[in-house]
Amino acid sequence: MSVEIMDKYYSTRGKWTPMQKIAATNLQPGMVLARNIFSIDGVLLLSAGTLLTTPQIDRLRQFNLTSVYIKNPFTDSIDYSEIIETIPEIVREETRVQAVQIVHSAFENFAANRKLDTQPFKETADFIIDEVIKNRGAMIHLTDIRARDGYTFGHSVNVCVLATFTGMQLGYNLLQLKELSLGALLHDTGKMLIPNEILNKPGPLTANERKIMEQHAEFGFDILRHQSEIPLVSAHIAFQHHEKFDGTGYARSLGGANIHEYARIVAIADVYDAITSDRPYKEGTLPHEAYELMLSLSNTHFDPRILKIFLDQIAVYPLDSIVKINTGEIALVVKVTPGLQTRPTVKILFDARGCRLQDGPEVDLAKHLTVFIDKIFSPVQVLELEMLQPKQAD
Numbered sequence: 001m002s003v004e005i006m007d008k009y010y011s012t013r014g015k016w017t018p019m020q021k022i023a024a025t026n027l028q029p030g031m032v033l034a035r036n037i038f039s040i041d042g043v044l045l046l047s048a049g050t051l052l053t054t055p056q057i058d059r060l061r062q063f064n065l066t067s068v069y070i071k072n073p074f075t076d077s078i079d080y081s082e083i084i085e086t087i088p089e090i091v092r093e094e095t096r097v098q099a100v101q102i103v104h105s106a107f108e109n110f111a112a113n114r115k116l117d118t119q120p121f122k123e124t125a126d127f128i129i130d131e132v133i134k135n136r137g138a139m140i141h142l143t144d145i146r147a148r149d150g151y152t153f154g155h156s157v158n159v160c161v162l163a164t165f166t167g168m169q170l171g172y173n174l175l176q177l178k179e180l181s182l183g184a185l186l187h188d189t190g191k192m193l194i195p196n197e198i199l200n201k202p203g204p205l206t207a208n209e210r211k212i213m214e215q216h217a218e219f220g221f222d223i224l225r226h227q228s229e230i231p232l233v234s235a236h237i238a239f240q241h242h243e244k245f246d247g248t249g250y251a252r253s254l255g256g257a258n259i260h261e262y263a264r265i266v267a268i269a270d271v272y273d274a275i276t277s278d279r280p281y282k283e284g285t286l287p288h289e290a291y292e293l294m295l296s297l298s299n300t301h302f303d304p305r306i307l308k309i310f311l312d313q314i315a316v317y318p319l320d321s322i323v324k325i326n327t328g329e330i331a332l333v334v335k336v337t338p339g340l341q342t343r344p345t346v347k348i349l350f351d352a353r354g355c356r357l358q359d360g361p362e363v364d365l366a367k368h369l370t371v372f373i374d375k376i377f378s379p380v381q382v383l384e385l386e387m388l389q390p391k392q393a394d
Helices: 003-007 054-062 093-113 119-134 148-169 174-185 189-193 207-214 216-224 232-240 261-276 287-296 304-311 379-388
Strands: 019-023 044-046 067-071 322-325 330-335 345-350 362-364 373-376
Touching: 019 379, 044 054, 093 119, 093 148, 093 189, 119 148, 119 174, 148 174, 148 261, 148 304, 174 232, 174 261, 189 216, 207 216, 216 232, 232 261, 261 287, 261 304, 287 304, 322 345, 322 379, 330 362
Parallel strands: none
Antiparallel strands: 019 067, 322 330, 322 373, 330 345, 345 362
């Protein structure tokens, strides 16, 4: 599906749509989709704004979707035109969908004939770079929705987007961005040679299976280094993206500056996308938990300088998160400022007694330093909160 065709489906382009990510198993009739749902081939399954019925929910589950975005149940009374004018994503929805479709097709062709056509990857990297540059003021708010059988392809695109965005923050020139983006997009090429029963296993790998899986780094490098149109530094990203800053990674136990900077960037993007994405055996880690986990791996797994730059772009409490602050009130995150991600602006939904407010005040935590977020509600907890239907405040 072309970008032009997908444009007509993207009714919220350029504007933030209030949304809540929930597991597909928790979908209920009457919920409203907040983002379009596409198949791995770029076919629109259901469009944003659809009021879900039981047959539609069954259809989504048949496509092995682990989660979807629905309209946030606590935003009906909020005027978003006053709160948020434009919240750009790093890349547009249709760009991401088209990129996944191209990567999927190119890797499927490789699996069939063992020949890698590099042109689709180069073109995909180029238009991702273009959009990242245009949206240099964006922050990382959302994870994408992908089918279980399309994880590898969606992961490759996400890692490319995150790595390119980080490279831009590091001040890379266009040539450097092209080398980085192409290598990031191809970083898991070697997985095409890993048996599907290991690659798509719905659970933790055994020690022997993990040993086989780890071979994908060397497999990928061996494939890419023989491609004349792939820069050797881009090929080394595939070889080195599982190396750790302290030298305990694979495939060659490199450490520190001996790991190419591109690979150090991709290592961070790779882990962040992996831990925040839903898998068949576990739901993705929430952004604030992922932030803390990544931070704990500084100097061991990751280059601390690059990690700080990456984490500075993460919305620790993404827009529309439901949180509890230390005053006992429950609030909605309505604004996130780069560099102050742990101190967002929130709009009070419930007072400390648990009464729902029709138009609660906004609190800028960057200015009210004694107020802090005490808890973030999981998607299931948000649904439970909605069902409580507390008494309205006087």
